[in-house]
Amino acid sequence: MTISKVVTVLVIGCGARGEIYSKYALAHPDLMKVVGVAEPREDYRIPFVQMHSIEKEAIFLDWKEAANKAKMADAVLICTQDNMHLEPAIAFARLGYHILLEKPMSPVETECETIVNEVIKNKVMFTVGHVLRYTTYTKKLKEILGTHIIGDVVSIQHLEPVGYWHQAHSFVRGNWGNTAKSSFMLLAKSCHDVDWLNYLMDTKCIRISSFGNLTHFRKENRPPNAANKCIDCAAESNCPYSAKKIYLGTTPKAKSSTLKILSADPSQENLVKVLERSQYGTCVYDCDNDVVDHQIVNMEFEQGQTVSFTMTAFTPMSDRKTRIFGSHGQIEGDGRYIHVTTFLDDKTQIYDTEADNLSVVSDNPYIKDMAGHGGGDYYLMAHFIDAIRTNDPSKILSGPEQTLASHHMVFKAEESRLNSKVIEL
Numbered sequence: 001m002t003i004s005k006v007v008t009v010l011v012i013g014c015g016a017r018g019e020i021y022s023k024y025a026l027a028h029p030d031l032m033k034v035v036g037v038a039e040p041r042e043d044y045r046i047p048f049v050q051m052h053s054i055e056k057e058a059i060f061l062d063w064k065e066a067a068n069k070a071k072m073a074d075a076v077l078i079c080t081q082d083n084m085h086l087e088p089a090i091a092f093a094r095l096g097y098h099i100l101l102e103k104p105m106s107p108v109e110t111e112c113e114t115i116v117n118e119v120i121k122n123k124v125m126f127t128v129g130h131v132l133r134y135t136t137y138t139k140k141l142k143e144i145l146g147t148h149i150i151g152d153v154v155s156i157q158h159l160e161p162v163g164y165w166h167q168a169h170s171f172v173r174g175n176w177g178n179t180a181k182s183s184f185m186l187l188a189k190s191c192h193d194v195d196w197l198n199y200l201m202d203t204k205c206i207r208i209s210s211f212g213n214l215t216h217f218r219k220e221n222r223p224p225n226a227a228n229k230c231i232d233c234a235a236e237s238n239c240p241y242s243a244k245k246i247y248l249g250t251t252p253k254a255k256s257s258t259l260k261i262l263s264a265d266p267s268q269e270n271l272v273k274v275l276e277r278s279q280y281g282t283c284v285y286d287c288d289n290d291v292v293d294h295q296i297v298n299m300e301f302e303q304g305q306t307v308s309f310t311m312t313a314f315t316p317m318s319d320r321k322t323r324i325f326g327s328h329g330q331i332e333g334d335g336r337y338i339h340v341t342t343f344l345d346d347k348t349q350i351y352d353t354e355a356d357n358l359s360v361v362s363d364n365p366y367i368k369d370m371a372g373h374g375g376g377d378y379y380l381m382a383h384f385i386d387a388i389r390t391n392d393p394s395k396i397l398s399g400p401e402q403t404l405a406s407h408h409m410v411f412k413a414e415e416s417r418l419n420s421k422v423i424e425l
């Protein structure tokens with residue numbers, strides 16, 4: 001197989017994720033070039049085509065049109081919604097493309113297995129968007145664990161603070177609020193965390209259990225004077241979940257990249273129109289959401305180590321928090337700082353992992369744009385493109401087998417939550 005020096009990429013779905021990953025080509029034109037796109041939404045496709053100077057014959061409205069052509073690039077980024085991963089993954093694997101597939105692989109467990117079998121059978125490189133594995137923070141954490149300075153890892157406590165308005169945006173009003181339309185919460189959001197914990201443990205999970213509920217974002221919690229749309233709501237001033245507070249004004253709670261999810265041109269005028277017409281402007285107590293707003297997962301690993309994980313909506317926006325308890329020390333981490341305490345001398349050493357994080361310290365605006373997930377967005381692409389350029393799949397940290405193993409854990413945890421039982425893996 002000939003690998004071009006500049007890796008050529010076809011992008012399937014240039015929504016939020018497709019656009020971000022593609023910025024790697026703008027940051028490093030000597031390493032990657034976007035040569036094709038399939039995207040049905042014109043207002044997202046046109047600026048993307050211009051940004052990457054894509055030739056007319058490589059612009060498609062549907063991934064199937066691109067898959068019906070002969071292979072036109074070294075790799076494909078499949079960034080469609082959760083329930084639209086299976087078919088393109090199979091089609092492009094059969095065409096011989098190396099694949100970056102967004103997480104989760106699929107909301108159906110057997111489909112995840114099918115995807116993994118196909119990429120292995122077709123001998124293509126395959127990575128899943130488990131960006132947390134790639135951050136400078138995780139790299140340092142793995143390095144510290146590898147030194148054995150805290151002895152054997154005995155247990156881990158991990159929190160995913162989803163954030164109150166982020167929950168409302170993505171998991172109540174937005175794309176991942178309804179299980180039948182997308183995925184259950186643990187798969188949509190916390191497959192990252194289960195995968196990351198599994199990566200840190202580096203041994204086999206043998207038992208898993210979970211509890212979780214949709215406690216708050218329910219119709220019965222709607223204030224009596226609330227309207228269906230926040231724009232017209234008498235209770236709006238007292239509501240932290242108000243769409244007006246999240247999306248409108250000069251200091252919205254949402255970042256500009258989140259506003260772009262609502263409209264390709266997120267002017268106040270366009271955002272108001274979206275809030276009037278779509279569920280993004282609907283009362284959080286009046287949506288079609290059914291995914292949990294808090295969940296815990298307990299895991300037991302093969303040498304008896306235990307891990308407890310909490311996902312909750314009810315936090316400010318902040319980074320994940322982790323405590324790792326070892327036989328000879330403890331580590332506390334918050335996505336940037338790592339505090340290592342050793343029991344022998346009761347001393348604590350603090351590492352700041354931001355100094356090595358290019359997505360924070362670089363002057364390149366495109367690299368800075370890829371700072372999401374602690375720089376994981378940037379480093380995932382760096383590893384994927386490097387793996388292709390050097391024909392070395394070992395540079396991929398979230399490959400088919402690792403991802404399938406942690407996806408299985410997620411499906412089993414959900415089975416536990418739904419059936420109130422501990423599941424053996």
Ligand SMILES: NC(=O)c1ccc[n+]([C@@H]2O[C@H](COP(=O)([O-])OP(=O)(O)OC[C@H]3O[C@@H](n4cnc5c(N)ncnc54)[C@H](O)[C@@H]3O)[C@@H](O)[C@H]2O)c1
Pocket residue numbers: 012013014015016017018038039040041044061062063064079080081082084102103104129130131188261373
């Ligand atoms: N790795 C992460 O941390 C992370 C974060 C957020 C989302 N995701 C995952 O990434 C995926 C995409 O999420 P997103 O937020 O970018 O969604 P999005 O809706 O912004 O983008 C999906 C794009 O696919 C396009 N599309 C629809 N049908 C298509 C077709 N037939 N052919 C080609 N394109 C088509 C849509 O028009 C849209 O632009 C999801 O699976 C999501 O769960 C991953």
